[in-house]
Amino acid sequence: MSIHTAHLSIRNLQKTYPKTTAPAVDDVCLDVAEGELVALLGPSGCGKTTTLRMVAGLLDPSAGEIVVNGKDVVSTPVHKRRMGMVFQSYALFPHMNIAENVSFGLQMRRLSRAEAAKKADEALDMVQLGHLRDRRPAELSGGQQQRVALARALVIEPTLLLLDEPLSNLDAKLREAMRHEIRSIQQRLGTTTLFVTHDQDEALDMADRIAILNNGRIEQYAPPSEVYDRPATRFVANFVGKANFLDVENVEKLGNDTYRVKTNEFGVLEVRGVDGLDPTRASLVVRPHRLTTTRVDESVKSSRPASIGEVIATSYTGNVQSYEVRLNESAVLRVDQLTDTLRDLRMGDRVQLTFDPAEAYLVSDE
Amino acid sequence: MWKFFNQVLVTVVYLFLLAPIIAVVLISFNGSAKLSIDLGSPSLQWYASMLMNEGFIEGAKVSFITASIVALVVLCFGVPVALAIARYDFRGRSFVSGLFLSPLLVPTVVLGLGLLLVFQPIALTGTYAGIIIAHFGITVPYVIRTTLMSLTTSDVSCEEAAKVHGANSWETFRRVTLPIISPGLIAGAVMAFIISFDEAVISLFVAGAGRTTLPVEMFRYLQYRSDPGVAALSVILIAISVVIVIVVERAVGLRKVMNS
């Protein structure tokens, strides 16, 4: 399959459904480079599907532009946009066999029967389902149906590949295998892809960049490591990965992205943070695995900020051991430790928590 | 104990419901000309005389043609209406669905009389057109209902997938929607056919002097004669209906459509 991929630019996209007041998608701007896989990540109801359906042409935007390869496609009817889409329910045609399902888009493009059959077979081989070409969708497992849906979307060499929670109906094992399969096919073909998911692991694992949506707005658009290490808002920090939030006061700006803050628990710290945040509405994010614990009786004087508290809960998930440590009335922090480095703490133990301020991050509360 | 009682009850109810049909079947084999059960000398003479009765043959022809056209016309009208109700949000949608789906509360006698009064001046009584129009009105809700049922239980995203992958509205309908809802369509069409074929009361008013349908012909026959001939004819009609339903059930799973 050759590459016909595109650059996508969504500009100030907005959608307000009839008979509702609040927009479901509000002023969304998104640039997707050629060959990039971008994940739209957010909780249920935040407007991911609405955005994707507008890009596909299944839904008319209330305002804004969807620019594909420099051309605004908002007025282009859905069947002429040349996009490939995988639906959450797979939406295979129940009355056609697998080969017919996959060649559907080619037939609509008036390819000769022979050529369509050849390309459909290639696409089915790509997802390793060539041997099932004569079966009906109902005779396939969920994972197989999902691959057929992927082949059907890719066989037309789409300008954009749109995926709406394609893995959410699969069991956990299969989901992980399919992540890698989708990603490797996407990278091999170089197809520009918009991937909707509510699963942060999926987004972190697969995407070149992640757009985090909340209430129809993009809170942050950045590569996975940046989203995780330098979340723009409290919402992002909370949604992607686990996060502890410390209240801060006396926020003082030192440089573009460096601040001096005072915390109740760890004293005055110099930390990095979001550029240009409102000093009166900020919190300090400390990821649970950035915290280290030492028992109070064996604690050594550390140059790092430290605070003493009591273990009030423990939980074990195989490779990670988690503790909840209460520092004071209002601050209960979560600590994650790899089980290899296990400190073996128990409920009621008094421990000292420390972290490297360079690994904490100041975010806006909005 | 309770189970036994239950079974007896069910049997009694079914017997009660089926009693008239059983009586009709028994009468149809009468050897004599009385309209009563008399199996002293069973015979098939009434079947023979019915199958040779010119009036009935003509009536059956009219009924068959009418019912076929009604089924077809009702499909052509009902399917787009059902599609509009199920897939498009337009002004007056609830009015349209209410209009076509609410049970017919007007007594058929009143409906028949009304149609007669309308049809008389424009010379539609006793014509195919008149009977077809009348039957159209009473069968269209069934087709809309069964089609709607298929549409609402099928996955809309199949149609969306077709569109995204390059099918225009007509191709989407033709290649995806229609095949998916065809069981509902066939079920609706069969019901329309059977209802039209069986309909007596309204047809009685609009059939008039020209074309008469089989049920009207039977009704008239009964007015002057009371022999087991009509019973024999009824058994034939029941057999035809049962065969149609079984064939359709085998072919598309009518029961599935009716239950969903």
Ligand SMILES: Nc1ncnc2c1ncn2[C@@H]1O[C@H](COP(=O)(O)OP(=O)(O)O)[C@@H](O)[C@H]1O
């Ligand atoms: N057809 C619709 N009519 C009215 N509101 C809708 C419709 N579809 C979605 N919404 C609303 O728009 C918001 C965003 O929905 P959606 O894009 O489906 O969210 P997500 O895919 O992120 O879960 C939700 O609040 C939802 O209730």
Ligand SMILES: [Mg+2]
């Ligand atoms: Mg969704």
